[in-house]
Amino acid sequence: MHFSLLLNSALILFSRLASASTSSYKEQLLLRPLPQNALLASFNFKSNSSSTSFEQQNFRYFPRSLGQILQHAHTKELHLRFSLGRWDAESWGARPWDGAREGGTGVELWAWVESENDEEANARWLTLTNALSGLFCASLNFIDATKTIRPVMTFEPEGIHPKGAMDKLQLLHGTLPHEVVCTENLTPFLKLLPCKGKAGISSLLDGHKLFDAAWQTMAIDIRPVCAADGECTLEIEHTVDMVLDIARSKRPRDNPIPRPLPIEQMECDTSKSYHGDDTCFPLHKSSEPAWSVSEVFGHPLKGSCTLSDTETTTESICVNVPSDRTIDVKGAFNISQSSHNNDNLRCFTLPTDGSDFDLSFPEQTLQAPTTLQKPNLYAARSITGYGQERGGIQAVVSNPSPTSAVSIVYLESLPWYMKPYLHTLRAVISPTNANNGHQNKSKSRSTEDNLNPVKETYYRPALDRHRGTHLELRLEIPASSTLILTYDFEKAVLRYTEYPPDANRGFDVAPAVIRLLSSRETEGGAPGMYLRTTSLLLPLPTPDFSMPYNVIILTSTVMALGM
Structure with missing residues (x-):
C-alpha cells in the first residue's frame, strides 16, 4: 500500500x-x-x-x-x-x-x-x-x-x-x-x-x-x-x-519498427559456449534506462493550465523514484521533496508563462533496487470443462499476508445464457506456503472441515432474455491461504438472430469484482480497495451460418448447368 x-x-x-x-x-x-x-x-x-x-x-x-x-x-x-x-x-x-x-x-x-x-x-x-x-x-x-x-x-x-x-x-x-x-x-x-x-x-x-x-x-x-x-x-x-x-514509447512515430542495438553496445553473457564476435546472449541491464517525459509521451508539457487555482502554489507533477536517482529539469519550476516508508516523492510546479516543461532521467545504476509494494490479494478466474452443453468457473484468490486474515466480497454478473448451478458452489481453503511441513498440512486438513469461508450469500437467478445472474459472496480468507471457488453452469441455446457477426469467437463474460473490506472504508468518503479479474470468453453452440449460402450456391450452379 x-x-x-x-x-x-x-x-x-x-x-x-x-x-x-x-x-x-x-x-x-x-x-x-x-x-x-x-x-x-x-x-x-x-x-x-x-x-x-x-x-x-x-x-x-x-x-x-x-x-x-x-x-x-x-x-x-x-x-x-x-x-x-x-x-x-x-x-x-x-x-x-x-x-x-x-x-x-x-x-x-x-x-x-x-x-x-x-x-x-x-x-x-x-x-x-x-x-x-x-x-x-x-x-x-x-x-x-x-x-x-x-x-x-x-x-x-x-x-x-x-x-x-x-x-x-x-x-x-x-x-x-x-x-x-x-x-x-x-x-x-x-x-x-x-x-x-x-x-x-x-x-x-x-x-x-x-x-x-x-x-x-x-x-x-x-x-x-x-x-x-x-x-x-x-x-x-x-x-x-x-x-x-x-x-x-521512445520509438519515433514515423518509424516505429524495433531494431536491435549494435553488438558493441550490448551486454553479453560471456559464459555461453557459443559466445563470439558475432554471437551474443544479451543480459538484462542492471542500470535504470534513460528516458524523458518528451520521449515517452511524444512532446513536453505545454506549461500549466491557467484555469487552475493560482491563489496557492501546488505541485502539478510528482515522481516516485529513489533519492539517489538523478533528474534533469527543463523549464522554470519549484521543487519539494518528501519521504514515506522508504519511498521518495519529488514534486515540481509547472511554469505559468506557457513555456515547455520536461523531465529527463539519464541512464544510471542505483545503489538499491526499487522495492515493489506487494498486493493485498492475488486473483485469477477461468472457465473449466469441455463440450457445448455445460462448463464450470474456477476463481482462485490468494491472501499473501502471513499474519492477517482478510474479508472480501466477491461479485459475479453473468449473462442470462450462462446458468449457474448454485448447489455446485464450492469454496475450499488451502495453505499457500508449501514449506510448512506435513504437520501444518494435517492441521489445515483438520480445520478445513470446520472452516466455512462463505459468510454471506446473495443470489438472484437469471430470467431468459430479461435479466442476468447476480451472485455476491462475503468470504473470509485466512493468512497465507488460497481460496478456490468453483461452480458449474449450463449453456443456453440462442436463437439464430441473437448471435453476433463474430459468433465463432465466443461471448464475453464480465470480470468479477472483488472488494477488500477494511476499517479504512468507515471513514467518510474514503474509497474502498478493489480488485477485478480478467474477462472470460465463453464458447456457445453455434449453428453453421454458411450452410444456407452453400445451398444457394450449389442450387444456382446446378440450375445454370441445366440451362
Whole structure:
C-alpha cells in the first residue's frame, strides 16, 4: 500500500484546496518507474461546484454537458470506467489507488439514482446510459436489463450525501466487457476538462500513447460532499492511469519498427559456449534506462493550465523514484521533496508563462533496487470443462499476508445464457506456503472441515432474455491461504438472430469484482480497495451460418448447368 498511500498523501493538500472554495480546479500527474522498463503514469483532475450553482446550471469548471445529464436522469453519484489490458500484479506490485479508480475490461458503470420505486429507477437508468452513450461515443446504450444488476455488498457511496437522501437512492451497475476503448472515447473525455488537453498535464494525453499502453484505465467519479451545516458541493474527479513500455514509447512515430542495438553496445553473457564476435546472449541491464517525459509521451508539457487555482502554489507533477536517482529539469519550476516508508516523492510546479516543461532521467545504476509494494490479494478466474452443453468457473484468490486474515466480497454478473448451478458452489481453503511441513498440512486438513469461508450469500437467478445472474459472496480468507471457488453452469441455446457477426469467437463474460473490506472504508468518503479479474470468453453452440449460402450456391450452379 506504500505507493497508494503516496498517491493519497500527495493529493491531500490538492483535495483540500479543491474543496476550500465553491468552485475550483486542480490537476496532478504522478510518475513511478516499474520493473521491466515500464512506467506507471497517473493523471488526476479534480474540480467541484456548489450545489446551488449546479442546480441553477451555473457551471464554471464542472462540465455543463455532463451536469445536465445528471440533472435529467436524477443521478446523485456516478462512477464510469473505460479499461483495456491487464494489470500484472506479480511484476508491477499493487494497483494504483488500491484499485478504486480501476474498472473491468471494457466499460463499467454504476450510479446512485433517485427514485420512488424500481420502475422509475430503471427508466432513469436507461435515460442515463443512453445519454452517456452519446456523450462518450460508446455503446453504453446496450446496457439494458440483461446487463444490469443491483449490488448489495460490493459498492458503497464515496460521497457524503445529505441526511435522509440515501433512503430514496438506488444503486444500479452495468458492464460491457466486449466494448473496445479507443480515441473516440478519449476525445470527449478531454473535452470535459477545463483546458481540454491543450495545456497542463492533460496535454500529454495522446491517443497514440494511451492506447499503446500495456494497461490503461480512464475513470470519472462524481460525488456530493456535504458538510455538517448542510452546505453541499458536487465534486468531479477524472483519473487516467497507464503503464507504458519505455523502450516502445521512445520509438519515433514515423518509424516505429524495433531494431536491435549494435553488438558493441550490448551486454553479453560471456559464459555461453557459443559466445563470439558475432554471437551474443544479451543480459538484462542492471542500470535504470534513460528516458524523458518528451520521449515517452511524444512532446513536453505545454506549461500549466491557467484555469487552475493560482491563489496557492501546488505541485502539478510528482515522481516516485529513489533519492539517489538523478533528474534533469527543463523549464522554470519549484521543487519539494518528501519521504514515506522508504519511498521518495519529488514534486515540481509547472511554469505559468506557457513555456515547455520536461523531465529527463539519464541512464544510471542505483545503489538499491526499487522495492515493489506487494498486493493485498492475488486473483485469477477461468472457465473449466469441455463440450457445448455445460462448463464450470474456477476463481482462485490468494491472501499473501502471513499474519492477517482478510474479508472480501466477491461479485459475479453473468449473462442470462450462462446458468449457474448454485448447489455446485464450492469454496475450499488451502495453505499457500508449501514449506510448512506435513504437520501444518494435517492441521489445515483438520480445520478445513470446520472452516466455512462463505459468510454471506446473495443470489438472484437469471430470467431468459430479461435479466442476468447476480451472485455476491462475503468470504473470509485466512493468512497465507488460497481460496478456490468453483461452480458449474449450463449453456443456453440462442436463437439464430441473437448471435453476433463474430459468433465463432465466443461471448464475453464480465470480470468479477472483488472488494477488500477494511476499517479504512468507515471513514467518510474514503474509497474502498478493489480488485477485478480478467474477462472470460465463453464458447456457445453455434449453428453453421454458411450452410444456407452453400445451398444457394450449389442450387444456382446446378440450375445454370441445366440451362
